[in-house]
Amino acid sequence: MTDLTLAPNMAAPDRSYADLIAAHEGLTKEQSDALNARLILILMNHVGDESVIRAAIDAARLE
Amino acid sequence: MGKSFHTPLYPYARHPDQDASAPVRHPVIVIGAGPVGLACAIDLAQRGVPVVVLDDNDKVSEGSRAICFSKRTLEICDRLGLGDPLVDKGVVWNTGKVFFGDRKVYDFNLLPEEGHKRPAFINLQQYYLEQGLVARLMALSAEGAEVSIRGRNRVTSVTSHADHVALSVETPEGAYPLEADWLIACDGASSPTRTMMNLEFDGRVFEDNFLIADVTMQADFPTERWFWFDPPFNRGQSALLHKQPDGVWRIDLQLGRGIDKAEEKRPENVIPRLKAMLGPDVPFELEWVSIYTFQCRRMERFRHGRVVFAGDSAHQVSPFGARGANSGIQDADNLCWKLAMVLDGAAPETLIDSYEAERGFAADENIWHSTRSTDFITPKSETSRIFRDAVLDLSERHAFARPLVNSGRLSVVSSYAGIALTGPDEGGPVAGQPGRVCPDAPLTSGPLLDRLFSGFTLLTIDADAPDQVTDGALSAARLALSVSDDPTGALAERLLGDAPSAVYLIRPDQHIAARFAVFDDAKVRAALRQATGQEAA
Ligand SMILES: Cc1cc2nc3c(=O)[nH]c(=O)nc-3n(C[C@H](O)[C@H](O)[C@H](O)COP(=O)(O)OP(=O)(O)OC[C@H]3O[C@@H](n4cnc5c(N)ncnc54)[C@H](O)[C@@H]3O)c2cc1C
Numbered sequence: 317m318t319d320l321t322l323a324p325n326m327a328a329p330d331r332s333y334a335d336l337i338a339a340h341e342g343l344t345k346e347q348s349d350a351l352n353a354r355l356i357l358i359l360m361n362h363v364g365d366e367s368v369i370r371a372a373i374d375a376a377r378l379e
Numbered sequence: 380m381g382k383s384f385h386t387p388l389y390p391y392a393r394h395p396d397q398d399a400s401a402p403v404r405h406p407v408i409v410i411g412a413g414p415v416g417l418a419c420a421i422d423l424a425q426r427g428v429p430v431v432v433l434d435d436n437d438k439v440s441e442g443s444r445a446i447c448f449s450k451r452t453l454e455i456c457d458r459l460g461l462g463d464p465l466v467d468k469g470v471v472w473n474t475g476k477v478f479f480g481d482r483k484v485y486d487f488n489l490l491p492e493e494g495h496k497r498p499a500f501i502n503l504q505q506y507y508l509e510q511g512l513v514a515r516l517m518a519l520s521a522e523g524a525e526v527s528i529r530g531r532n533r534v535t536s537v538t539s540h541a542d543h544v545a546l547s548v549e550t551p552e553g554a555y556p557l558e559a560d561w562l563i564a565c566d567g568a569s570s571p572t573r574t575m576m577n578l579e580f581d582g583r584v585f586e587d588n589f590l591i592a593d594v595t596m597q598a599d600f601p602t603e604r605w606f607w608f609d610p611p612f613n614r615g616q617s618a619l620l621h622k623q624p625d626g627v628w629r630i631d632l633q634l635g636r637g638i639d640k641a642e643e644k645r646p647e648n649v650i651p652r653l654k655a656m657l658g659p660d661v662p663f664e665l666e667w668v669s670i671y672t673f674q675c676r677r678m679e680r681f682r683h684g685r686v687v688f689a690g691d692s693a694h695q696v697s698p699f700g701a702r703g704a705n706s707g708i709q710d711a712d713n714l715c716w717k718l719a720m721v722l723d724g725a726a727p728e729t730l731i732d733s734y735e736a737e738r739g740f741a742a743d744e745n746i747w748h749s750t751r752s753t754d755f756i757t758p759k760s761e762t763s764r765i766f767r768d769a770v771l772d773l774s775e776r777h778a779f780a781r782p783l784v785n786s787g788r789l790s791v792v793s794s795y796a797g798i799a800l801t802g803p804d805e806g807g808p809v810a811g812q813p814g815r816v817c818p819d820a821p822l823t824s825g826p827l828l829d830r831l832f833s834g835f836t837l838l839t840i841d842a843d844a845p846d847q848v849t850d851g852a853l854s855a856a857r858l859a860l861s862v863s864d865d866p867t868g869a870l871a872e873r874l875l876g877d878a879p880s881a882v883y884l885i886r887p888d889q890h891i892a893a894r895f896a897v898f899d900d901a902k903v904r905a906a907l908r909q910a911t912g913q914e915a916a
Contacts (some may be wrong), residue, residue: 319429361779 320371387437388513391531397555404543405431408559408721410534410572413440414505415690415707417512420526421459421519422715427831428722431557432516433548437854442592442667443504444684447701450791452708452817453497454828454889462497465508469501470622472777475604477774477784481611484775488602489789494869495819498828501709501790502623504593505704537562537575539684559840561718562686565707568674569599570692576683582676583750585697587632587757590670593627596663600628606786608756608771612655617756619786620656627666630656631698632751638858640670675746675753681735694742696749697786699756699787706745709792710738716758716834716887720911726851730912733800741793748788757787773900775899791842792816795890802893802906807881810873813891817883820869822860827870835907837898840870842880844898853907855884886910 317319340348347368389412396403408422409416412434423430428822435638457464476486491499513528520526522886536547537556544562548555551847564572573580600620607618615736616633623629632652634643642648647666657663675695681687688709714734756874758764773780794816795801803813810818817838820827831838835855837848841862877879884906908914 330482332557342915346488350769353765357766357769357773357780357783 318365318368320368320375322375385438385510386444387530388510388855389434389528390437391529391551393550394529395551395866397550397552399555402545402556402558404558404560406428406558407431407563407718408433408544408546408561409563409565409691410434410692411565411567412436412507412509412528412530412692413567413707414445414512414566414704415440415711416427417509417516418455418459418708418711419527419689419715421512421516421563423517423719424519424524424526424634425459426657426719427524427650428715428719431559432526433527433532433534433546433557434528434530435533439506439509442669443623443627443629445505445508445698445701445704446623447705447788447789448501448508449499449502449701449705449792450491450495450499451790453501454816454819455708455712457497457510457829458712458833458889459512459515459654460518460609461511464511466501468495468507468624469503470586470602470624471498471501472501472602472604472622472827474506474601475606477771477786478605478610479771479775480609481646482775483786484771485781486667487781490618495845495869496820496821496828497819501628501699502621502626503914505622507624510702522672523694524883531646534571536567537572537686539576539686542685560685563694563714563718564686564692565689565690565711568691568695570688570834572686573678573692576676576686578614578683580678580695582674582675582695582746584676585672585757586636586754588638588640588643588670588672589653589698590630590632590649590668592630592632592653592668593623593666594630594663595626595655596628596657596661597626598628598657598661598663602637608767608786610656617786618656619704626847632656634743638670642850647673651811660895673753675750675801676740677739677746681739682731687714687718687731687734687770689738697753699752699794700745700749700789701787702749702790705790706741709741711732712888713738717856719913721854726911727913732800733894733912736799737793739794740795740798744793747869752785756787769788769803800886800892800910800912802884802909803902804894806876807878807894808873808876809885810910811881811891811892811894815891817885817891818869818873820865820873821867822864822870824864825858828889830858831885832858832887834886835892835910836883837903838874838883838885839898840875840881842882842898844882845900848900848907850904850907853904853911855903884910900904 407430409432473489489499531548538545546557605620621629632788681693689710696702717730770783794814801814837855837857884892892910
């Protein structure tokens with residue numbers, strides 16, 4: 317079982333962040349929400365591991 | 380078709396018990412001649428236990444109600460002696476289609492595993508199941524079994540004592556008292572027994588209304604399960620189309636919250652909805668219409684002294700996943716051999732507590748699945764709907780999203796692994812793990828499940844063992860199998876694996892109690908005691 321990576325891990329953080337923002341350009345709030353939801357599901361599937369997904373959800377809660 | 384649910388099958392007839400000077404005591408009384416009560420009565424009668432069924436009605440249930448019966452239900456019905464007529468009448472289906480908005484997003488095939496006598500599911504109106512059960516019960520009675528149904532016998536009071544239960548029964552000719560050593564309350568979701576005993580029934584109530592319509596039409600829709608999310612003919616809601624025998628189709632339309640039920644049920648409101656769905660040119664006739672909301676809830680305890688609850692009286696789920704009737708039949712399957720052993724003095728009364736542990740676990744599993752399906756079909760928040768729609772959009776292009784689509788996870792049987800009766804596991808294939816139902820396999824001599832005994836079976840594969848193992852009042856009879864009886868290799872694949880031999884102890888309900896590499900008298904006897912609640916793990 318792998319642990320959730322919370323240390324810097326993106327190869328090109330600025331570019332990937334810019335890609336994310338660009339993907340939302342010109343979208344309505346509704347379209348953006350739908351895109352985000354699809355993106356989260358795709359990334360969840362890529363991660364796969366149940367405990368890593370759960371740890372990511374916990375980390376996102378900022379508790 | 381003849382509306383079979385209008386014909387009295389067990390009309391009221393005066394019984395000598397009504398004229399007795401003192402209340403007559405029966406070993407087992409079952410309240411309710413629904414699928415679960417009838418299954419209990421047949422199972423007990425086949426085990427030689429006298430049983431009386433009391434029902435406030437005299438016919439099978441009104442309307443088709445449950446229509447989807449699982450492989451396990453059919454296997455249990457085989458054991459109860461009515462599997463063949465059900466499967467002959469039922470509609471077998473394997474393909475499902477999922478629609479989102481105005482497009483089909485994907486289809487699936489249940490792809491049932493080869494080498495099982497029974498299909499994954501059949502569709503059949505609940506009244507046909509009940510008719511089959513009533514016919515079987517009457518055949519047993521004609522053969523001399525002490526089993527009967529008393530129609531229009533409504534139970535109006537239940538008083539639980541330490542070693543029996545006292546009942547009052549209302550009939551068209553007045554009231555009479557009865558007593559039972561054991562009472563099985565199969566009186567449905569609104570169980571009067573539960574109310575009379577002041578017992579709680581807690582859980583979640585869902586607010587969405589659903590319209591169920593059974594229509595007769597000669598349409599060339601294929602024999603498939605079609606499920607729509609947000610279809611053009613029912614915007615923002617869901618819809619289901621499923622085939623039954625006799626050219627009858629089940630249509631299930633979500634109507635949403637806060638509707639006027641009586642108004643929506645009127646044919647002049649139902650028919651335009653169906654026309655919008657089926658198209659203007661498909662002629663159809665309404666056979667049965669019902670509007671309902673549903674609950675996911677259970678009793679905390681299924682056993683209260685000598686009163687045992689089974690089926691909808693004990694637990695209730697949403698219809699998505701066909702878990703209502705199917706899980707109730709499994710309750711009967713679990714309870715009856717235990718009760719028969721307790722009544723025979725072969726097992727302690729505490730064996731009945733294992734019914735509650737095993738079927739309570741199954742109820743929790745069913746409620747969990749059914750709640751997840753309901754939340755997917757009727758999202759409870761904006762965010763939940765956004766994710767639901769994202770899953771559906773992705774499912775059209777990417778296989779990974781399809782397992783997330785949840786229009787009902789169809790009923791599968793629970794394993795009792797880790798619960799007190801389940802004994803040791805010396806290893807082997809996953810399909811044969813103790814706690815699970817023994818998997819079927821096509822042997823040279825016929826389907827494996829048909830060869831299991833009504834009591835405990837000691838199934839040996841290429842292993843030496845005596846023909847009978849006994850421990851006090853307990854016994855298991857040997858079923859000696861060999862890989863040479865296994866033309867397809869299914870037996871070896873499911874129960875043997877790479878081992879040269881295997882020994883399984885199988886319960887009367889066909890769940891595996893324990894498995895061993897070779898026969899060991901002391902170990903098998905200990906497992907037999909454990910499986911009957913006489914020895915801790
Ligand atoms: C409208 C509707 C639609 C449904 N659709 C589906 C579906 O699509 N799929 C699915 O899986 N399930 C469905 N169900 C649920 C399914 O029908 C039940 O899970 C199943 O019938 C439960 O069987 P049971 O024997 O526990 O109870 P029931 O079938 O409810 O039987 C209870 C029996 O007890 C009798 N009784 C009650 N009180 C007394 C009394 N005081 N004295 C004597 N007798 C009494 C009643 O007359 C009845 O015969 C539906 C139910 C309803 C109501």
